[in-house]
Amino acid sequence: MLLPVSPDPLNAESPDDVPLSIGFHFASYIDNYMVLQKEPSGAVIWGFGTPGATVTVTLCQGQETVMKKVTSVQDSDTWMVVLDPMKPGGPFDVMAQETLGIMNFTLRIHDVLFGDVWLCSGQSNMQMTVLQVFNATQELSDTSAYQSVRIFSVSLNYAEEELEDLSKVDLSWSKPTPENLGHGNFTYMSAVCWLFGRYLYDTLQYPIGLVSSSWGGTPIEAWSSRRSLKACGVPKTRKESVTEKSETNSQSQYFVIGPKEDCVLWNAMIHPLHNMTLKGVVWYQGESNADYNRDLYNCTFPALIEDWRETFHHGSQGQTERFFPFGFVQLSSYWSVNKSDYGFPQIRWHQTADFGFVPNLKMPNTFMAVTMDLCDRNSPFGSIHPRDKQTVAYRLHLGARAVAYGEKNLTFQGPLPKKIEFFASSGLLNLTYDQQIQVQRQDSKIFEISCCSDHQCKWLPAPMTTFSTQTLSLGTSACLGTVTALRYAWTLWPCEYKQCPLYHPSSTLPAPPFTTLITDQVPGH
Numbered sequence: 261m262l263l264p265v266s267p268d269p270l271n272a273e274s275p276d277d278v279p280l281s282i283g284f285h286f287a288s289y290i291d292n293y294m295v296l297q298k299e300p301s302g303a304v305i306w307g308f309g310t311p312g313a314t315v316t317v318t319l320c321q322g323q324e325t326v327m328k329k330v331t332s333v334q335d336s337d338t339w340m341v342v343l344d345p346m347k348p349g350g351p352f353d354v355m356a357q358e359t360l361g362i363m364n365f366t367l368r369i370h371d372v373l374f375g376d377v378w379l380c381s382g383q384s385n386m387q388m389t390v391l392q393v394f395n396a397t398q399e400l401s402d403t404s405a406y407q408s409v410r411i412f413s414v415s416l417n418y419a420e421e422e423l424e425d426l427s428k429v430d431l432s433w434s435k436p437t438p439e440n441l442g443h444g445n446f447t448y449m450s451a452v453c454w455l456f457g458r459y460l461y462d463t464l465q466y467p468i469g470l471v472s473s474s475w476g477g478t479p480i481e482a483w484s485s486r487r488s489l490k491a492c493g494v495p496k497t498r499k500e501s502v503t504e505k506s507e508t509n510s511q512s513q514y515f516v517i518g519p520k521e522d523c524v525l526w527n528a529m530i531h532p533l534h535n536m537t538l539k540g541v542v543w544y545q546g547e548s549n550a551d552y553n554r555d556l557y558n559c560t561f562p563a564l565i566e567d568w569r570e571t572f573h574h575g576s577q578g579q580t581e582r583f584f585p586f587g588f589v590q591l592s593s594y595w596s597v598n599k600s601d602y603g604f605p606q607i608r609w610h611q612t613a614d615f616g617f618v619p620n621l622k623m624p625n626t627f628m629a630v631t632m633d634l635c636d637r638n639s640p641f642g643s644i645h646p647r648d649k650q651t652v653a654y655r656l657h658l659g660a661r662a663v664a665y666g667e668k669n670l671t672f673q674g675p676l677p678k679k680i681e682f683f684a685s686s687g688l689l690n691l692t693y694d695q696q697i698q699v700q701r702q703d704s705k706i707f708e709i710s711c712c713s714d715h716q717c718k719w720l721p722a723p724m725t726t727f728s729t730q731t732l733s734l735g736t737s738a739c740l741g742t743v744t745a746l747r748y749a750w751t752l753w754p755c756e757y758k759q760c761p762l763y764h765p766s767s768t769l770p771a772p773p774f775t776t777l778i779t780d781q782v783p784g785h
Contacts, residue, residue: 283337284309284358284365288426289533291369294433295410295469297537298374299345301579304537305354306340307367308425309333313360317341320353333358338424340535342577346374348466373408375467376460377538380453381483381530382545383518384476385589385645390451391442392641393649399455400438407435408466409457413448414473414533416516418482418524422531433469445514445641446476452544452589455653456660463661471536473529475518479548480560482518482525488567489522492559496522520548530568534575540585540664541568542656546611547591547644550603557610562622585664587627587656590772593635593753595643605750608632608773616774617676619663627659630674632749633760633770648757655769671695674769675762681780682736682743689722689734689746689778698765699727706761707734707748709778713741722746724761732762747775 286307296303305317313333319326329341350373358365380386390399413431431448434440441449450472457470475482481489518525549557565586572580590608613622620626629652636646658672679692689709704723711720722734736743750773754760762771 284313284367286356286367286369287535288429289412289433289471289536290354291433293371293410293435294369294412295373295375295377295467296343296346297377297469297539297579298348298466301537301576301581302342302345303374304340304342304535304576304579305329305356306338306535307356308337309339309358310360311335311337313339313358315339315341316357316359317343318355318357319343319346320355321351326352340577342579348373348375350374350467373410373467373469375408375469376464376540377469377471377536378453378457378460379471379473379533379536379538379541380450380456380543381472381541382474382543382589383478383548384446384474385547385592386450386452386472386474386544387446387476388451388641388645388649389442389445389447389449390454392445392645392647393451393455394647395650396442399451399650400442403436403438403441406458406461409436409454409461409468409470410434411436411440411449411454411457412469412471413450414471414529416475416518417528418519418521419528420524422485422527424532426532427528446516448472450474451649452653452656453542455650456542456656459653459657460660463657464665471533473533474544475516475525475529477517477548478525478545479520479552480545480557480564481522481553482520483530483545484523484560484564485526485531485567485571486523488563489560491563492556494522494553494556494560520552531571534571536572537576537579538572538584540587540660542587542589542660544589544652546607547594547604550591550601550607554603554606554610557607558614561611562613565623565626583625585625585627585660586623587629587659587663589629589631589652589656592631592646592652593633593643595635595637596752601752602750604752605773609775612772616772616776617673625663627656627663627672628772629653629655629659630770630772631655632754632773633758635753635755635757651758658767658769671764671767671769674764674771676772676774677776679780680746680776680778682778687736688725689736689743691732691734693730693732693771696729696765697727697732697771698763699724699732699761700759700763701761703755703761706751706754707746708750709734709736709739709743710745710747711736711739711741712744717744719747719750743778745775745777747773749773750775 415428662672675693
């Protein structure tokens with residue numbers, strides 16, 4: 261809100277004079293009801309003004325002035341201050357006053373909280389709203405206890421060059437209501453983002469700010485800067501029109517496919533946020549790369565994480581941590597008649613930089629929600645859009661609690677083999693896991709071995725045989741040649757809903773998919 265203030269109350273300006281001050285304003289996302297990042301970081305307040313003018317930013321609580329910061333408007337028309345670190349809580353008012361000669365102009369926003377700010381981004385599974393999930397009516401009505409979880413949604417937009425500020429906003433900072441959580445399909449508010457924030461609030465019990473910036477049908481290249489794509493040797497963008505296209509399915513659900521061109525969403529929907537002090541990012545994307553630059557995803561995804569971290573750190577004057585926590589959703593399942601399509605399994609693997617787990621050496625301070633068991637064959641939005649986003653967000657928040665918040669002794673990922681031995685005499689592959697396993701059912705096809713003979717290899721099923729609390733044996737009798745590799749859940753649709761064979765016993769987290777060479781061959785006795 262802009263309040264023109266005259267130095268002489270007898271000559272107070274008329275409303276007609278207000279446009280003179282149109283150049284003085286906050287950045288697009290600095291508004292009533294917002295959440296600013298709490299201690300140990302300082303929140304950044306910035307905006308636009310008249311070059312050379314002095315800007316004084318005041319943080320108030322009631323009639324009390326908590327702090328004042330003074331800066332000048334730069335030649336670039338922008339001004340910025342970093343607030344002192346604040347404990348979580350509120351509400352506060354933020355006032356900015358521009359002084360140039362005898363002219364004063366004042367901006368004020370109210371009901372501002374301090375807490376943790378998370379940015380949520382990706383494609384359509386991040387874009388799906390609370391209206392589209394299972395038990396939507398109940399989820400939409402469950403807002404009264406979460407009025408300190410504030411939401412903000414960026415408008416769909418693309419640009420050929422990096423923008424300094426958002427050109428438009430779908431949902432300004434708001435308290436959650438049934439209307440703004442379920443505004444429509446693939447609009448706002450992101451269900452994964454909201455539910456993730458809600459689970460965090462249940463644990464942390466202080467304000468959470470959620471910024472959603474996502475667009476369906478978009479590849480990672482559109483969300484990446486020119487720098488990070490160059491670092492991965494990504495070939496020049498496919499020349500497609502960036503005009504919005506609509507896609508309808510059998511239920512006639514309107515769905516807007518985003519642009520595919522390199523960098524255009526980074527430029528318009530992420531870079532404008534880079535001055536914001538963040539706690540972290542959560543990301544759900546990858547479907548659009550299953551058949552586009554798939555083999556580069558093990559570089560483009562870690563490169564995006566590194567580039568976002570560096571950009572937000574510098575944009576916030578060092579207030580956003582240089583290696584801030586970055587969480588992501590490993591791709592779920594997709595029903596297709598083509599069962600030999602390995603795009604999804606390979607993207608799932610590349611999402612971990614080919615380690616099979618995170619954090620790892622190439623992806624420090626990251627966390628992942630495995631979701632291949634959350635399939636939804638009958639989703640009205642297509643099976644590629646499963647409706648159980650509650651479990652997705654729950655698993656994601658476990659990773660955040662462990663990695664971002666340092667909670668000890670919390671299991672946040674499913675079991676992976678730490679040792680694999682092949683006993684040639686018995687024809688058994690013995691897997692020793694890094695944690696206890698719960699075998700929900702024995703499956704004869706979900707494990708596969710690479711069987712090689714005469715310089716040719718093919719994948720064959722390796723049925724599960726015996727198991728204990730931390731070990732599992734697989735039969736390899738189908739292979740008459742040499743067993744050289746093993747993979748698990750390497751398919752579009754590994755199992756039915758929550759019915760994969762292996763989970764962690766206490767937390768119902770599925771064992772992640774993996775592929776590995778078999779190097780430990782134990783000869784026959």
